[in-house]
Amino acid sequence: xxxxxxxxxxxxxxxxxxxxxxxxxxxxxxxxxxxxxxxxxxxxxxxxxxxxxxxxxxxx
Numbered sequence: 001x002x003x004x005x006x007x008x009x010x011x012x013x014x015x016x017x018x019x020x021x022x023x024x025x026x027x028x029x030x031x032x033x034x035x036x037x038x039x040x041x042x043x044x045x046x047x048x049x050x051x052x053x054x055x056x057x058x059x060x
Contacts, residue, residue, distance in 0.1 A: 002039035006032045 013028035 002035045002042070006035040006039065009035065 009028045009032035013025050013032060016022075016025035016028055
């Protein structure tokens with residue numbers, strides 16, 4: 001879901017940039033970057049969780 005929202009906001013940011021609406025363009029870009037940050041953070045958290053679970057299985 002974060003990926004879809006970030007892509008939509010990037011396209012919206014580009015459209016605002018083309019129409020010379022700088023404030024809306026920067027705002028949309030920042031929202032897009034925030035959702036990309038959340039997506040990357042979630043991927044790293046899931047990767048670490050799976051690594052801990054596999055270590056736990058190997059110890060048993």
